[in-house]
Amino acid sequence: MSLLRDIQNSAIDANEPISTLLRKCKILAVRLGSEEFKSWVENELNGYFDRDEIPEYRIMSVGCKGHFSGGFGSGMHNAEIPSRCIPKDFREGLYTSYLAQPISSIESLIEDSDGGTVQEPWPSDVTAHFGMNMYQGMNCLQAWKVVPVNALVGILDMIRNKVLNFVLEIESEDPEAGDAPINSKPVAEEKVNQIFHTYITGNVQNVATGSNNVSQHAIKNENNELFNELLNALINSSGTKESKDQIVGSVEEMRDTQGTSAFKSHYNKFMSLLADHMQVYGPVVAPFLPTLASIVP
Template sequence: MVDTTKPEIVQLLRRINEGATNSQTPLGEVLRLCLRLGRLLNNKELSDWAKAEAGGYESANSLPDYRISGTEVRGTFLGPFGSSLSNVSIPQAVVEEDHRETLFTVYMTQPVGELEQLVGSSEGTNSLSVPWSGNTILYYQHKELIEGLGLNAAWKVLTTATIAGVLEVIRARVLEFVLVIEKELGIDMMNYYDSKTSLETPTQEKINQIFNTTIHGGTNIALGNPGTTNQHATHVQPGDLQGLKEKLAQLGVTEELLNDLDTALDEDADSQEQPGPHVKGWIGRMMIKAGQGTLQLVSATATTAVMAEVRRFLGLPPA
């Protein structure tokens, strides 16, 4: 580590700390400061993350888990003689299994500023609608989801509380990162400018460790080249069975279920369809256990993350 005085870093840490703890400070402003801090610390991971949060993510594949949420779906159905049902809940069970993850999950790729605007402009309502695509509606019009009625419209219900929760997660993780960096640097914010304390800049390995622990809860997200891999990669790489098992274990999948998945993957090795029937059966059993409470996953939306990682292992898009 190099012994040096970094007054700009100290000033940035103080401003980020104040912005993250003040809900009136736009998150975009806080993240721009984080981007600057990443440049000063010469830490690309922090800079890339702050840039993605402030400017939006390029695809659902690069999203951190806290920006992915399972949702309720509601729809309008029309029938003969002017009969109809409006704003009725559509259960996952009536939708083809391969479509469930896509149709019952919201991937929030928007910049934080846009998410803040969605929450701020939602007075009088506690939810937003994310419509199914026209092609999806057309496909399920030919399926009788409700006897005697045809699907006319369907939409995912994204609550403003969910969006607000995402924003609070970002604030909390930024604050935690700053506090740990301050401690690592040995900064006393109250007395730093009086003492003119020299700072020992942490190594990149240490900064990365702090970033991975505080921002992504012990994992890292691949924001750049999708072909780049490392031992902290958030998303499983195709064919990486050990990586899949480690990721699913992090999500709360038990060793017994991991062994069952290993067997299912072997049994489906020659299947023309992927995921194959045995892996689909494994996913179904996992979801049932989670629903019954006999499998304690790390969050209410972790089943979606489990299915996404299995698909990534198979070389398929997560949705």
């Protein structure tokens, strides 16, 4: 069986560990001579050491819970921690899960879970710092992010789909590409890069397909006019200074992260803030929502 067909069979077999599938992809990356594909496989196998490199499908907005203790033996267990209890500068880090660990660790989390969620603990110093500001008369003893297991399963399925689409496209270019000598580049480097960015990263706009002498960059500011109009509408709205500063800040974060993996988390943060102040800002934001939704990766 050819390597390409072996990878295809592994991708569609739900019982095949993702780590095994990716090791086969590592062999394919070397035979194709694709450094980008090889780097992606290495990161998935070994984890992402730079938060800025974590792909969008490994970043998700989550809820948070905690255990609380009060006076006279009172307390609460597994109580929700509303995001509004946390200063806005800290919310993104505490209410976003950046799944940077090796893919085998995510597989283990799924296997060991019981109850449909897994916990990602808050740093103890953060819990101590904000613990008195969540519920009146209560102190937070322990806090954690609540990560749905089905979201973790979705990450594994997404990787399977990405790999399957990639190898199918490579096979359409050269059915023997997976069995070619190492670094022989059976498929043109430009074509491999195009397929990689189309099916693995989704950043096809970054790829120059016609010439080695062309350098292309993602157009990150194409929607600046939209964001500027939205900002002006919010600034001139009747909301309180505190709420206005929060929602304006989230719009600025979206504007500044267009075209990056961080955009979706800022968009989710914006929608969460909007939900908290729908009566005030809903009518102001409504005309912009369809366009905003269309540019979410």
